[in-house]
Amino acid sequence: MTPPPFQRFLDEQREPVWRFLVASVGREHADDCFQETFLAALRAYPRLRDAENLRGWALTIAHRKALDHHRARARRPVPVDEVPEPPAGHHDVGDALDEQVAWARVRSLPPRQRAVLTLRFAGDFTHAQAAAALGCSEEASRQAQRDGLKTLRHTMEDD
Amino acid sequence: MTKALPAPSIDPSDAAAAAARFGAGAPADVRYAVLDTPAGRVVAAATTRGLVRLAYEDWNDGVDRIVEALAGSLSPRILEQPAALDAVARELDEYFAGRRRAFDLRLDWSLCTPFARRVLGAAQRIPYGQVATYGEVAERAGSPGGSRAAGNALGSNPMPIVVPCHRVVRAGGALGGYTGGVERKELLLGLEHAAIAP
Numbered sequence: 344m345t346p347p348p349f350q351r352f353l354d355e356q357r358e359p360v361w362r363f364l365v366a367s368v369g370r371e372h373a374d375d376c377f378q379e380t381f382l383a384a385l386r387a388y389p390r391l392r393d394a395e396n397l398r399g400w401a402l403t404i405a406h407r408k409a410l411d412h413h414r415a416r417a418r419r420p421v422p423v424d425e426v427p428e429p430p431a432g433h434h435d436v437g438d439a440l441d442e443q444v445a446w447a448r449v450r451s452l453p454p455r456q457r458a459v460l461t462l463r464f465a466g467d468f469t470h471a472q473a474a475a476a477l478g479c480s481e482e483a484s485r486q487a488q489r490d491g492l493k494t495l496r497h498t499m500e501d502d
Numbered sequence: 503m504t505k506a507l508p509a510p511s512i513d514p515s516d517a518a519a520a521a522a523r524f525g526a527g528a529p530a531d532v533r534y535a536v537l538d539t540p541a542g543r544v545v546a547a548a549t550t551r552g553l554v555r556l557a558y559e560d561w562n563d564g565v566d567r568i569v570e571a572l573a574g575s576l577s578p579r580i581l582e583q584p585a586a587l588d589a590v591a592r593e594l595d596e597y598f599a600g601r602r603r604a605f606d607l608r609l610d611w612s613l614c615t616p617f618a619r620r621v622l623g624a625a626q627r628i629p630y631g632q633v634a635t636y637g638e639v640a641e642r643a644g645s646p647g648g649s650r651a652a653g654n655a656l657g658s659n660p661m662p663i664v665v666p667c668h669r670v671v672r673a674g675g676a677l678g679g680y681t682g683g684v685e686r687k688e689l690l691l692g693l694e695h696a697a698i699a700p
Contacts, residue, residue, distance in 0.1 A: 348573040348580045349530065351566075353521050361517035366510045377520045385528055388579055442508050449507070464507040492506050 346394040356401040366465030367409040380405045402466045403476045456491030531577035535587035546590045552608030556661045558682040600697035603630035613660040621655035628669040631698040635673045
């Protein structure tokens with residue numbers, strides 16, 4: 344199966360990739376990673392063999408760009424993501440804030456837990472797909488998810 | 503928690519804006535634009551070598567099919583980049599306004615066979631507002647007696663309007679066919695005649 348025109352690929356994958364990157368690097372860095380993701384996809388596109396799961400392919404590239412971003416940040420002496428403070432008395436935005444707070448906490452988890460939770464819950468990957476993207480076993484992916492969610496629950500309860 | 507971790511909600515217009523920023527500057531092999539002309543909507547596509555395709559949308563099963571065909575025959579790295587087709591849009595506007603008699607665009611003949619390129623080259627030498635017969639064009643392309651083959655080559659002209667295959671008509675005075683419908687051939691010839699009329 345030959346790949347569709349790149350314009351169609353971009354139209355169809357822009358939202359899944361954007362959602363994944365907002366989760367994995369945060370809204371303020373999503374655009375840089377987005378541009379790098381689609382540039383890498385465009386370069387590799389003529390050599391693409393399997394056009395069956397284009398979404399998985401796009402998100403795997405986005406995952407690698409997010410990884411680069413996190414590695415670069417880890418080398419620089421900048422603070423890790425700041426968790427947004429909930430404004431007092433605004434209950435209607437509660438859900439959105441809970442979600443933002445949760446993903447900000449995901450971003451400060453150890454790399455594999457962060458990657459598994461992002462691929463699974465922002466990218467809707469199966470454990471098999473997440474394991475393939477991470478180069479680990481499915482069991483390792485399951486374990487990382489369990490550990491990550493556990494840490495997340497503890498930190499949320501600490502509030 | 504029913505779902506362990508909800509996917510982050512996004513504003514789809516943020517994703518669209520990011521995609522637009524990417525599309526505007528990305529190094530695509532083929533860039534295209536959808537243009538409205540008095541002869542109908544066309545898809546114009548260019549490579550780094552020049553204009554490679556000008557397709558009447560309705561005559562080619564719509565924009566999606568045209569773009570798919572270009573992806574298959576040229577490269578799948580094809581993006582909508584209207585700015586890359588600005589010169590084409592401008593020269594078409596001038597042509598349809600009767601202010602332009604020849605196109606100054608660089609052309610990429612990748613979609614043509616050598617024979618088709620000779621025939622289309624002969625059609626390009628027919629002056630604005632004039633016509634030649636299929637037989638004359640075949641002869642000028644070095645294939646005397648090849649008017650049928652020349653007709654086929656003209657019918658598969660990948661860049662109509664800019665390469666003026668509409669100026670080739672039947673020997674008896676009938677218009678003959680056109681890649682876009684004979685009404686369009688009439689429209690283009692009528693426009694050129696009107697523009698040169700005293």
